Amino acid sequence: MQTIVILTGAGISAESGLATFRDPKNNNKGGGLWCNHRVEDVATPEAFERDPILVHEFYNQRRRELRDAHPNAAHLALTELAKNFEGRTFLITQNVDDLHLRAEAGKKLPRYKLLPMHGELRKARCEVTEEIFQWEDDMTTATPCPCCNKPGRLRPHIVWFGEMPLYMDLIERMLAECDLFISIGTSGNVYPAAGFVQMARMHGKAHTVELNMEPSGGSSMFHEKVYGPATQIVPAYVQRILTGDVIVD
Numbered sequence: 001m002q003t004i005v006i007l008t009g010a011g012i013s014a015e016s017g018l019a020t021f022r023d024p025k026n027n028n029k030g031g032g033l034w035c036n037h038r039v040e041d042v043a044t045p046e047a048f049e050r051d052p053i054l055v056h057e058f059y060n061q062r063r064r065e066l067r068d069a070h071p072n073a074a075h076l077a078l079t080e081l082a083k084n085f086e087g088r089t090f091l092i093t094q095n096v097d098d099l100h101l102r103a104e105a106g107k108k109l110p111r112y113k114l115l116p117m118h119g120e121l122r123k124a125r126c127e128v129t130e131e132i133f134q135w136e137d138d139m140t141t142a143t144p145c146p147c148c149n150k151p152g153r154l155r156p157h158i159v160w161f162g163e164m165p166l167y168m169d170l171i172e173r174m175l176a177e178c179d180l181f182i183s184i185g186t187s188g189n190v191y192p193a194a195g196f197v198q199m200a201r202m203h204g205k206a207h208t209v210e211l212n213m214e215p216s217g218g219s220s221m222f223h224e225k226v227y228g229p230a231t232q233i234v235p236a237y238v239q240r241i242l243t244g245d246v247i248v249d
């Protein structure tokens with residue numbers, strides 16, 4: 001086995017205390033984010049044009065929540081995999097939190113790449129120059145942009161509905177090349193990520209595995225499925241890979 005591609009979604013961060021998007025339960029915030037907010041109000045370019053104050057406040061709140069959240073056993077297990085697997089590991093995440101990044105902090109991982117395809121909460125982007133900045137604090141319509149020094153030009157570095165996810169060229173290439181594709185903590189509702197399992201099977205040769213709390217929308221596409229909390233099933237599956245217990249053709 002030479003290449004592993006992993007896709008993660010909100011379920012991997014649920015046990016770190018971050019709300020998922022669609023679960024009516026399974027998180028400690030009284031329902032998924034899209035149960036309490038309309039996507040059209042906070043996660044589209046049109047929403048930002050119409051009501052930037054509301055959109056900034058939504059993402060400021062998410063950014064503040066990151067301060068109390070920490071990587072859990074599932075994030076840490078994936079870092080161990082990246083460190084110890086002798087082939088290449090590509091970790092595609094739909095999550096905009098930085099818990100994968102923090103799990104790998106200080107580790108030398110030469111055969112590993114993290115691809116945050118829906119953007120990053122701890123980054124801001126200038127709408128005029130497209131320059132990207134590390135961003136820890138709240139952002140408002142009055143915040144001056146670091147590159148142009150003018151207010152009203154910064155937006156969260158988040159891929160909104162109707163916008164093109166990041167790293168798609170590399171992702172498609174890796175899906176076609178990978179031997180093992182593992183989907184973790186995602187409901188399979190949002191494309192293109194929901195179609196990655198099909199791409200890994202149809203254009204490539206991958207053995208496909210779903211690790212989730214419950215069957216996702218695309219569960220029938222996976223060769224192997226394990227259901228349960230990510231902090232239990234992800235470390236166990238990583239152990240299986242590292243001990244040679246996962247055989248791919």
Ligand code: OAD
Pocket residue numbers: 008009010011012014015020021022023026032043094095118159160161184185186187188189190211212213214215216228229230231
């Ligand atoms: P969802 O909220 O749609 O799905 C989360 C999945 O995680 C569900 O299938 C849950 O069963 C599962 N889950 C919950 N807790 C879990 C746990 N402790 N262990 C394992 N699994 C658990 O989130 P995503 O699939 O990530 O996009 O959502 C995809 C995209 O939709 C997001 O990136 C976001 C959203 O709209 C944008 O904002 C562009």
